[in-house]
Amino acid sequence: MSNGEPVRDLKYELLEQEVKILGINIFAIDIAKAVKLLLKSDYESLESRCVSATGAHGLVYSKRNYIFRKILQSFFLNLPDGMPSAWIGRLKGAKKMQRCYGPDFFKETMIASANTTTAHFLCGGKEGVAAILKEVCETQFGATISGTYCPPFLDVSDYDYPAIAQTINETKAKIVWIGLSTPKQEIFASNLSKYTKVDYxxxxxAAFDFHIGNVKQAPSWVQKIGMEWFFRLIMEPKRLWKRYFEIVPLFIYYNFAELIKGNFLKKNR
Structure with missing residues (x-):
């Protein structure tokens, strides 16, 4: 973290690049701008800033869970992981808003930070996943990976966050990547940020599994028409059917309810 303008000025600048969707400020530009923002070196912060690539699942869950909603609202940056969020953002007036897909954001940040002093720490996935991803990031993206950690399967409140943070801090990483699932990963990140000395x-x-080939990604044309959820449902029906048959209708309903109440275009920052 270098000397420069206080982080509050950067956050103020961000407000002009966000749009509120279901009560959460969502980044309203594109991946290239998000990566540039993440790698800025002229801003300082005394704490680790949390970033989430969150889609309809996270936004709907935040409507039903107050604690999770406050966590997302406290994050430095929330990226629109799915096309539906980008569509809603454009309807709200954010004409430049593009989808900031988590796996693509991860890849582009790795590539942009190649041959720099930015070191990354990978935290997530089943045993061995992070180690494989480390090799992919170093050989294919040219990034520097200072360490990895695969969290055991525990309740999110049962992790020893100070110990995990100590492991991360010792590697001198600047960016930590969490590859779990929503809402666990955001709660994990929020708890971890209290002890880490990193930038982000x-x-x-699922970026971890996508980039090592454990999970097949939807074709780009399927992603562009907003049907990736259906592709993933076909790939993993037993795990995802309940989530998507609940999330998709509720995302539509909550946004329609805002429209009916006259809150859809309200700028409440």
């Missing part, structure tokens, strides 16, 4: 902690969901 980024939650990117």
């Amino acid at each position: 902690i980024c939650c990117v969901g």
Whole structure:
């Protein structure tokens, strides 16, 4: 973290690049701008800033869970992981808003930080996943990976966050990547940020499994028409059917309810 303008000025600048969707400020530009923002060196902070690539799942969950909603609202940056969020953002007037897909954001940040002093720490996935991803990041993206950690399967409140943070801090990493799932990864990141000495902690969901080939990604044309959820449902029906058959209708309903109440275009920052 270098000397420069206080982080509050950067956050103020961010407000002009965000749009509120279901009560959460969502980044309203594109991946290139988000990566540039993440790698800025002329701002300082005394705490680790949390970033989430969150889609309809996270936004709907935040409507039903007050604690999770406050966590997302406290994050430095929330990226629109799905096309539906980008569509809603454009309807609200954010004409430049593009989808900031977690796996793509992860990849582009790795590439942009190649041959720099920015070191990354990978935290997530089943045993061995982070180690494989480390090799992918170093050989394919040219990034510097200072350490990895695969959290055991525990309740999010049962992790020894000070111990995990100590492991991370010792590697001198600047950016930590969390590859769990929503809402666990955001809660994990929020708890971890109290003890880490890094610039950013980024939650990117299934990016770990996608980039090592454990999970097949939807074709780009499927992603662009907003049907990736259906593709993933076909790939993993037993795990995802309940989530998507609940999330998709509720995302539509909550936004329609805002429209009916006259709150859809309200700028409440």
